[in-house]
Amino acid sequence: MTWWHAVVIFIAGMWAGTINTVVGSGTLVTFPVLVALGYPPVTATTSNAVGLAPGTVSGAYGYRHELVGYWPQVMRFAVASFFGAIGGTVLLLTLPKGAFEKIVPVLVGLAVVLVIVQPKVSKWVQKRREANGREHHAGPLLFGLLFVIGIYGGYFTAAQGVMMMAVMGMLLSEPLQRLNGVKNVLSAVVNIVAGTIYAFVAPVSWPVIGLLALGSTIGGQLGARIGRKLPPAVLRGVIVVIGLAAVVQLVLK
Template sequence: MTFNLTGMLSGWLEWTSILAAGFGAGMINVIVGSGTLISFPVLLLFGYPPVVANVSNTLGLVPGGLAGTVGYRRELRANRHLARLLLPASTAGGIAGASLLFLLPPEAFELIVPALIAAGIAMVLLGPLVQRSAARRAADRPAPTRPPLWKTIVTLAGVFLLGVYGGYFGAAQGILIVGLLSLLTVETIQSLNGVKNLLVMAVNLVAAITFLVISPASVDWIVVALIAIGSALGGLVGARVGRRLPAPVLRGAIAVIGTVAIIYLLAS
């Protein structure tokens, strides 16, 4: 009886921890990004193989992304032209990245992830300066009807590459998307957060479908269910909190959480 009770308590502790990790990941993903760095290590801590943990985590985070996208629907409606432009590039990248997970060794991205996150933080913080400089230059010329072709191409290429990264691993993908768009568009950070939530959700969704097609045996459905419930609740809370944050506070939160993510990755 003691052995069974101990096993039951251990099982409940594991399930509760995974559920809580899903909640934290869903909330952080919607507000900032990098929620994967909460849920993925928890799965590794409980002994799940890296590929199973990655695949199951990606599947479980889809409802959280959907909840965050719905929560930011007002910002998305205001920027539907940008979302429509970037969504195909992001989803194509997600499919490519998910396929690479089964072709490349798990260590393939380990060395560059901290550098990518640092670049994302820098872009987020420099975004307002770049936007103000562009606004000053544009004040002396007629307003263009559309952005320059080169900027559109760079934006699409960047979002595609971030989709590849997101489909493969995805840690702090949201930070990188907000950083890139901060430099290449004139939208506010809250508007970009809404677009980011849609793109990250789309990458997770197509990556999850790709995983199911290529390697359905890599899915642990109990883990998926727990993270899905937690991330959906976390996404709803994250949308309510994130939309109320002033732009400087949101940028500061991105910088702080991104820095913590870099320290974690370098120390692990």
């Protein structure tokens, strides 16, 4: 690894940590960067899961004030994410390498679409809440969806936060800032579970992991403190451009 590779990976990790805390989809920054630098898709994914885990923990800590009094419910949600993440890692480790490389462009493309439509989904959720005028509580459907998202996150982490915000926004009546805090905790659970498993049994790059961990931890705190002041359209635009570039590169590779 050259020094400029290290700088690029560190900056990508910091940017991803910020984006993950604010809107999710930070993997759409780091994954294309690692692939562009020559890392195989599977190694890029597993190293991402391990390296970005400290950033998700940092972001979750930054949102701790929004979760005061809500931790018992968060812990119940975390159970679904925990077991889903295990399922996702099993899929990545058992499916043929060729299958993963074929499905990655589809997953990245799906993540980009979700990032694009996320504002419209948020507006629809808000209108639905205002029209309904009643409380929504956690039920089996929400736990089932969080479990499925956990599987996706354990297999390929990009945009899992956007998915979580969408389903929780539709099925819960909590303020969006609180839901963002819940999203950060659940993303941390998925990344820690997947990262721990990958660290022992999957191909990873430890220099990459170290740089991503340092950068994403700093980014997580930046996202929690000042990220909400950044224009969401700017963050979303960067994610979409990088994500589309990744799809093109992976398809042509």
